[in-house]
Amino acid sequence: xxxLVESGGGSVQTGGSLRLSCAASGYNVxxxxxxxxxxxxxxxxxxxxxxxxxTTIVADTVKGRFAISRDNANNTLYLHMNSLQPDDTAMYxxxxxxxxxxxxxxxxxxxxxxxxxxxxxVSS
Numbered sequence: 536x537x538x539l540v541e542s543g544g545g546s547v548q549t550g551g552s553l554r555l556s557c558a559a560s561g562y563n564v565x566x567x568x569x570x571x572x573x574x575x576x577x578x579x580x581x582x583x584x585x586x587x588x589x590t591t592i593v594a595d596t597v598k599g600r601f602a603i604s605r606d607n608a609n610n611t612l613y614l615h616m617n618s619l620q621p622d623d624t625a626m627y628x629x630x631x632x633x634x635x636x637x638x639x640x641x642x643x644x645x646x647x648x649x650x651x652x653x654x655x656x657v658s659s
Contacts, residue, residue: 537561537648539629544653551619555653557612557629564610570636571603571614572645573625573655580628580645582638584614592638597623619657626652 543555555571570585584593584603591603600618605611612629630636630646637645 539650541650541653546656552617555614559610567631573627575625579641585636628652
């Protein structure tokens with residue numbers, strides 16, 4: 536059974552950095568399409584960064600500040616976040632699916648599997 540568990544969230548000030556981790560179990564990360572999404576209060580879940588067909592895609596809202604990476608040996612996905620802004624405040628979710636993820640997708644149907652999320656709060 537696929538399980539995803541995020542960690543690394545927290546509270547930072549504007550301009551700070553965080554690294555989120557997603558520990559995957561029940562499958563090999565290379566056999567699924569994976570990515571990061573986020574959901575702010577009152578908004579739909581939106582794509583942040585994904586692995587897609589051998590490349591990585593980053594949403595325009597975080598381009599140049601966020602980067603996705605993975606450690607296949609440890610079955611872990613990462614999201615490196617720099618120059619954090621208050622608008623980045625959200626619950627961040629790890630996603631995995633057998634179909635290609637889309638960074639422009641919004642909503643819960645964007646992926647098959649989701650982790651419980653990790654909260655990121657950026658204060659000004």
